[in-house]
Amino acid sequence: MAVILIGVLLTVAGLVYMAVAAIMRGRLSEPTAVSTAPDSATPNLATPGPTLEPRRRGLRFLGLSQNWPGLLMMAVGAILLLSVVVF
Incomplete structure (x- = not known):
């Protein structure tokens, strides 16, 4: 039971x-001031106005080098759970 x-x-x-x-x-989020001046540059956002979508975050935050401690904990936990089933 403790292993599970x-x-x-x-x-x-x-x-987690x-x-x-x-x-x-x-x-x-990158809150930007919304201005009504026609000569102001529009920010390169996915949607106009304040948004939670960053401009160019990419998928680096999902990389193996960034998440190896979490992946290791999940792998050891899965091995422990499977060891109870096998033995």
């Missing part, structure tokens, strides 16, 4: 670690 609890805790901890790490790596 440790496996579940490691799996959930790895998932990766989510928190992705959120903390950068700002999710």
